[in-house]
Amino acid sequence: MQARILSHHGRQAWVIDQQGQHHLCVYKGRDQEPMTNDWVEIDQTSSPAVILRQLPRKNTLLRSEAHRSKALAANIDQALIVISGDPLFSDELLARMICACVAEGISGLIVVNKMDLAQPTERARQQLASFTGCLKQLNWAVLEVAAKPKTPGFIQNENPDLVHALTEKTTVVLGQSGMGKSSLLNWLVPEFNAQTQEISTALQTGRHTTTASRMVRAHEGWLIDTPGFQLFGLHHLSETQLALGFPEWAAAQEARGRCRFANCHHLNEPGCSVKQAADAGEIAARRLSLWQNLLRAS
Numbered sequence: 217m218q219a220r221i222l223s224h225h226g227r228q229a230w231v232i233d234q235q236g237q238h239h240l241c242v243y244k245g246r247d248q249e250p251m252t253n254d255w256v257e258i259d260q261t262s263s264p265a266v267i268l269r270q271l272p273r274k275n276t277l278l279r280s281e282a283h284r285s286k287a288l289a290a291n292i293d294q295a296l297i298v299i300s301g302d303p304l305f306s307d308e309l310l311a312r313m314i315c316a317c318v319a320e321g322i323s324g325l326i327v328v329n330k331m332d333l334a335q336p337t338e339r340a341r342q343q344l345a346s347f348t349g350c351l352k353q354l355n356w357a358v359l360e361v362a363a364k365p366k367t368p369g370f371i372q373n374e375n376p377d378l379v380h381a382l383t384e385k386t387t388v389v390l391g392q393s394g395m396g397k398s399s400l401l402n403w404l405v406p407e408f409n410a411q412t413q414e415i416s417t418a419l420q421t422g423r424h425t426t427t428a429s430r431m432v433r434a435h436e437g438w439l440i441d442t443p444g445f446q447l448f449g450l451h452h453l454s455e456t457q458l459a460l461g462f463p464e465w466a467a468a469q470e471a472r473g474r475c476r477f478a479n480c481h482h483l484n485e486p487g488c489s490v491k492q493a494a495d496a497g498e499i500a501a502r503r504l505s506l507w508q509n510l511l512r513a514s
């Protein structure tokens with residue numbers, strides 16, 4: 217029968233079948249690389265249950281350093297990226313997360329957490345302003361929330377827009393450490409701890425060791441919690457794929473005409489339309505420097 221992987225550890229996977237039954241399965245072949253939210257064919261009659269084969273993936277979200285890549289999840293509808301003003305999010309990491317998603321055809325939304333903290337939130341808004349053109353082109357929304365407010369007198373509201381965005385979708389939640397990803401998941405999914413505890417127990421992993429992503433039921437859809445990170449490598453992406461995460465470049469060339477060189481990297485080439493658009497203030501200068509750093513790093 218068919219099932220989807222809620223989480224995995226080593227050669228084991230915790231899966232849910234179409235009747236809602238859970239099974240602890242083992243991978244037979246060494247050639248299979250499990251990913252959270254893979255659809256698989258299982259033989260639940262053997263003991264332990266066995267994963268026979270993995271079904272084709274619609275997309276795969278990865279991050280990758282020079283020599284190894286980390287599979288975050290497969291078959292994703294959208295990404296929810298958590299940022300905050302305290303500590304101030306890294307705009308470089310945000311640009312990288314956007315690239316990883318867009319290259320795989322994954323849409324997204326940005327959640328600015330800790331809105332109870334007025335000044336940090338204003339700083340976050342200012343830093344996010346350079347992404348306005350990008351997010352508009354991509355049609356990504358930005359929502360402000362306080363998942364776990366600390367400010368006395370601040371009243372946490374329900375967030376119907378956020379709940380609406382998640383309903384019936386499979387959403388991967390991404391965030392650099394400290395932005396409040398765990399707090400957000402606990403706020404959105406009251407049974408989040410119970411569900412992840414069940415996964416940890418089944419796979420015999422420590423409750424707080426999240427080396428693999430874990431998927432929980434939420435709002436008639438699914439939320440996938442990913443391990444926090446301080447680096448988000450994109451070695452698996454080509455320059456053309458990275459450019460999809462900077463849609464301003466294509467728009468600038470449409471408006472101003474193409475760059476003089478067909479293979480312009482928008483680094484420092486003469487006749488670069490993107491550079492001219494940045495100089496004219498039509499695209500954010502910070503975005504161009506993020507792009508240049510990204511190209512130099514990969």
Ligand SMILES: Nc1nc2c(ncn2[C@@H]2O[C@H](COP(=O)(O)OP(=O)(O)O)[C@@H](O)[C@H]2O)c(=O)[nH]1
Binds near residue numbers: 330365367392393398
């Ligand atoms: N003021 C404030 N603090 C928050 C909010 N959400 C989370 N925090 C705090 O931010 C810190 C990091 O939160 P956590 O959920 O562990 O972040 P994670 O590393 O992204 O999982 C913790 O001290 C939280 O209490 C919020 O909405 N407002």
Ligand SMILES: [Mg+2]
Binds near residue numbers: 397398399444
């Ligand atoms: Mg956390």
Ligand SMILES: [Zn+2]
Binds near residue numbers: 480481482483489490
């Ligand atoms: Zn150029």
